[in-house]
Amino acid sequence: MGLTSESDAKEAMKLCMFDLRRGQTEGQELDKILFFYPADLPITNQLSVIGLSEGLITFTRIFSPDAPCEVIEAEKHCHVFYEVEADIWMVMVVEKENPESIWRVDALRSVLKEIHSLFVMFHGYIRALVDKEPSGGLVRSHLYYFIMDFLSDFSIGKKLQLPNFRDSLKEQGTLQMLTVGREAAIEVQSLVTLLESCVGNKQCYSMTMFQDLLVSTNLSPIDTLNLFTYAVLRLTPIALFRGASAWSSLRKTDTACSTYAGALQVTSISAIDQYYNSHDPPSLRRHNYPLVRPLQHSKWSKGKDGFLTTDIWGTEVNSLLPMCPTIWLHLTEEKMFLLAYQHRGLTVILLVPVSSVSGDQGISMLKQQIIENASLKMLKVEEKLSRGWGGENAYHVSGYRYLLVDGDRYVSRASPPGKVTTLTKESLVALSKLREEVDLEKARAKWDNSGREKDIEICIRAKNNSWLIARLVRGKELYMVLEKGSETLLFAADATEKFSERYCNGAFSLD
């Protein structure tokens, strides 16, 4: 029980989700709360957080009905607001006292976005769940396990490490793509065709990844992003390896529970019981919901046939075979079976409409067909991709620490994390501030809404004599830190120009 007992007083982060359409009569306020972290915070504290948030939302709505409160910056806290669905809000409260707690609001908000979009991918819209069972037990238990599993990924030791200034050369909620040669790209595309032909006439989607990078997909951008995020968290070879090793260390240190994940698993049931027992009459135990926890750790493994398997979605009633995972597509709200095939670094995820496959038999037939027809081709593609891959530092550009974001396609590329850590804290903090400013500027441009994207160019000489550069050109963003540069502005401009010409097809060059 290490986590709860030690941390309830000084847990630096609070995260809540509440529904403004519920509990609007006095004495029913508790009904609003769909989720609260930490769960064992006294109810009065929980209600005061939510009450403040609700009050601010109501107040700001008077002036700006379409975009109420986004953030509160207090002396010691920062409240980040995000309306996930109509009248359903998530609020994250972070402390500012710690020297590490220099946040960028957009980065924090993107965590909230990620929680929500992943949740919707697996469970459907929150509003739908609320409507399905007005008592709220269903949505609460889903949210509880889901968000707790999600947050466990941010845990370092006993604390949650949210994206702070050290991550300012990262962009949450974007895809990282593998740069492939033309020949390999065509080969991959031809594999996609082959897979589609295995499925037959039904419309299906696929996503091809190599290591942690996206290679190709025919999903819509939003679905791509969600599935990609999930795959990086749980499905890619690295994620599987991480899962397997965490599992083994858990086993070894069974009683010590040194990792947060372990702690969560031990404590979660008691915590949630405690919560519902004390505050919510129709308790979880009485309902016995079929709980699916897609983000649960160490649940995916690679089967002998190359397909990834998990029992997260339960097992067949009359056999021990695990059920095939399903997800919801964002745009069409169609339920899809998720099939993931892995060969070394290559992961191919196939989404097949549930309506078009007759149960698990259809799935195993489909798998058989893929193995028979496409496994050879996947082998070939993997070989080709791994031959062309430069390793984890492939996208390092010496002398530069950069972040490139293509907002149109939700794609980003950055200096490898190992290289970013060589930057001084001052540079990173300064960059974080710069990005905050740029975020504001971007938001303002959006509200002005002249129909055109704003082009911005900023070069700053920071206190530690590093150059911080931000350049936005028609939806594309480039952030750079140059620590060992000469002191003239000309140098900074030259360096940017060179980078743009060489690595961005001249997209950021000054026309």
Added chain:
Amino acid sequence: MTGDASSSALSYSSGSNALSHVYIQYPPLRCHVPGSRKLFYDDGNKLILSLTPNQVFSWKIATYNPYAAPSFDPISEGSVLSIRYSLDLKHLAIQRSSHEIQFWNKETGDTFSQKCRSESESILGFFWTDCPTCDIVFVKTSGLELYTYGTESRNLQLVQTKKLSISWYIYTHESRLVLLASGIQCKSFTGFQLSSAGMISLPKFEMAMAKSEANSKPILAAEDLHIITVYGRIYCLQFDRVAMLLNSYRFYRDAVVQQGSLPVYSDRISVSVVDNVLLVHQVEARVVIIYDIYADSQAPISAPLPLFLRGYSKANVAFSQTASRTSGASESKNLSYTEETTYGDQWKFLVPDLVLDVSNGSLWKISLDLEGISASSSEVQLILEFLQRRKLEAEKAKQLSLAIVRTIILERKPIPMVARAVDVLLAAYSQAIKTCSYNKRSRTEEISSSNAPNAAVGESITGIDVSRSINHKPESVPGYDSHNRSVMATSESDGPSIEKKERGDLLEPGLLDFYSHVFSPIKEEMTGDGSYLTAITIEFLQSCSLEKLKVYPNTYALLVQILARDERYAELGLFIMNKIIEPSKEVALQLLDSGRQNQQIRKLGLDILRQLSLHHDYVLLLVQDGYYLQALRYARKNKVNTVRPSLFLEAAYISKDPQHLAAVLRFFSDFIPGFKSSADHNTYHRFVAELNS
């Protein structure tokens, strides 16, 4: 073998008779002169010779023309067993008896005779040769005698003799190969090839013959043996009447290898070779079976079908009668009794693809009906490979191939099947480029098929194809300076034309055809089938990249169009980013066009314009999108001065920003001489004032 013609499921057939794959075209060449006694075929010179008591008429048939007029030479009277012109057509040799051959020099008129020395030997025949060591070869029962022709002297000089006892022989000038039969059964063979490269003697070999009964020993006859030349290789086909098989032997320099046997369904057969395709005429069954002996496959290309007489009808006859009457020829008599029958008893098959009807002197040329063949086969890949090897009608074969591919796509055949078909075509194109320029191809092939010295025997068993080894100079690519585009292509009217010219030279025409005959038509017909078409295009691109062929840019533009039509913008972006769709002006324009609905797609098009340094278009589009300041900066940097200032000024005015408008105005005042006095300047100067007020 009763392959059904009903398998002709493919519907791209044309107007030809679907019930035959081989045809002869009416009218034939009439090799008839009044009083003619006998017809001969001089295969060395490709002449049909017709004898009258004192003249020899000859028709050149190297290029088959049914209306060719004969030329004639006088000859002295006497019996004629065989007659051949020398290869330079200066001499005429006539075998008068089994002991005497008479020579006549056309230029000097000299004649002399060469006779056998002993009575015991007799002359079986003779042929002229282009072998460097000799001019003419006598085949005698006692062996071969090689002579040179003394131009001054009036006699032949013996160069070499090959002693052996010979029962009979066969020779074709096409293969330069003489096969000498000996032994009781006449199944032991000695072969010599007398090509321009010299004389090669082949190892002795025996042919297999089945026995009908224990004691009977069938004797091989000369008419049961056929030398054929396909794909520059020499084969000998031996008709085994007992086993009812046609055994084939392939000749190498150092070996003769039996290749296999083809079934026979008639007691009388003959063979022809049309465009490297072997036709086995089952004379009594009146059908012909087609084989393409390219790979080791012994399977026929299609079902046995009759030989079709094309273009023959009463009306036709009447027409040609009138035609010949007006032309003053005296052939109408012949025509009146023609009841053209195929495979008549009087038919003589001439090497390689001719038939001479001895009864009325009609010479027919056998042709393949490629449409018929391709229409009746459902094996798409096989038939495409077959078509790629057809050189005589290369253009037609190409059109047919493209039609086949188009049809299978329209019929939505499985993608792997289409992919294989595309592979076949592209492999052939790429092969054509490697050997020579595609355009030159058909011409050179014609030459090589008619008079190449077919030295195939000269290859060793690991042999290389003769026709391939002929060297062709690749068409030189004009050295356009690719940089001059950026300088020259500044005005819109110039830009595209330079582009096209440049690409047209570098581009493989086969791929242009592929676009215009396959992709472009199907685009119209398959509007609702984007994902299928995309998949097909991807397979096509993969084949192209495997064969290192440059894709015609409109193919990419088409792919853009298809993807945009289905609103698959994310994939489209990916394809552009991965360069699956290679950047080109066509692609950029298509992206801009498709990007009317989607700003991101439009941006991709703009990016390509910038990458390709198509400055004028880029600046123009920037201005159109309202990025007039960026456009100005870009125009200044890249010295684009072809976009009218008023466009910038207009854009700035629309933005209602007096500062910007003033800046733009100032820019032009500074950089364009005389702008200050122009109407634009005055107009917008006033506008600035208005905006400020």
